[in-house]
Amino acid sequence: MEEKRGRGRPRKDPEKLARWVPPEGWSRLVAWVSPEEKKALKRVAVEAEVSVADLVRALAAGLAAGTVTPEELVGQVRRGMATMEKIPTLFERDAGFRVVDRPRAECAWVFAGEGTATEKLDGTNVRLTVRSGRLVRVEKRRNPSAAQKALGIVDGWYADTAEDAAEDRWILAAARGTEVAGWPDGEHPCEALGPRIQGNPLGLDRHLCLPFDREAPVYEEVPRSYLGLREHLAELESRFAPGALAEGIVFHHPDGRRAKIKRKDFPKSA
Structure with missing residues (x-):
């Protein structure tokens, strides 16, 4: 017969959701994206088996550690900026x-x-x-x-x-x-x-x-x-x-x- 597991240590306030507190010195970045851009980010995140937030963090971590070079990223950013352009530049x-x-x-x-x-x-x-x-x-x-x-x-x-x-x-x-x-x-x-x-x-x-x-x-x-x-x-x-x-x-x-x-x-x- 399968042993029944206990519920574990109860929360101090069962009505409140558990809250994650970021380490000291961390900051939160927010950017507005279009529905199409959001879908594109989610598609890559699904393929990488991570959340969109972790996708962005992985990119930042790669830059900080040197495994992703600024030159590689800058080239992609410039191509993306060209796609965003609505009114032609002279x-x-x-x-x-x-x-x-x-x-x-x-x-x-x-x-x-x-x-x-x-x-x-x-x-x-x-x-x-x-x-x-x-x-x-x-x-x-x-x-x-x-x-x-x-x-x-x-x-x-x-x-x-x-x-x-x-x-x-x-x-x-x-x-x-x-x-x-x-x-x-x-x-x-x-x-x-x-x-x-x-x-x-x-x-x-x-x-x-x-x-x-x-x-x-x-x-x-x-x-x-x-x-x-x-x-x-x-x-x-x-x-x-x-x-x-x-x-x-x-x-x-x-x-x-x-x-x-x-x-x-x-x-x-x-």
């Missing part, structure tokens, strides 16, 4: 992911002097729908996955935010912090900005949305050559947050095309 990139003096063919209209230059704001792309001066809908941008791109789906779309979704918390805070009473009825693409969005490079003290079709800061007489843009962006002050450097410039064509260039795109030694 120039081609080198192996170090810095731009070189070779214009991209699809951006020829910029070098022909067409389009308006506006400040590139580093936030999250959203869309606000306004009716009778009231905010009635908040959406966030979604871009096609690699599999969808392979099927010919190249344009992104907007998806509804959810009140109970943790990943939408700060987008909704930015939407509610935006005064839309004077906006015309319609859908307004915006950049959500603020202390808890994209590291807050402009040092803002509140969350808000800046509509591209109404308030995007415009720059006049912007150079449109490699050397001219490199020098211009090195000292370009933000029109939205004076005193801070602008992240870059987005050129807008009347037909809806866009192209961008950021200060950090250029080689540091140039």
Whole structure:
């Protein structure tokens, strides 16, 4: 007859779940990822027979121990960054992911002097729908996955935010912090900005949305050559947050095309 095992030492408070306390000095890292990126991480984790958290820790441990070289990882990161790019950058990139003096063919209209230059704001792309001066809908941008791109789906779309979704918390805070009473009825693409969005490079003290079709800061007489843009962006002050450097410039064509260039795109030694 099989011997019956005891229940072991009881918890002090049976109603509370056991809690793991990290060692002193440890930190927790959090990153927002798309559903497609999350699936890709889970797929690798399943193949490695570990959790996603352990997958990330294993990578960090490999770097710390030298079994994974920075050069190996940097190459993969740069390829991933190229996949994430939504608006084309004006120039081609080198192996170090810095731009070189070779214009991209699809951006020829910029070098022909067409389009308006506006400040590139580093936030999250959203869309606000306004009716009778009231905010009635908040959406966030979604871009096609690699599999969808392979099927010919190249344009992104907007998806509804959810009140109970943790990943939408700060987008909704930015939407509610935006005064839309004077906006015309319609859908307004915006950049959500603020202390808890994209590291807050402009040092803002509140969350808000800046509509591209109404308030995007415009720059006049912007150079449109490699050397001219490199020098211009090195000292370009933000029109939205004076005193801070602008992240870059987005050129807008009347037909809806866009192209961008950021200060950090250029080689540091140039």
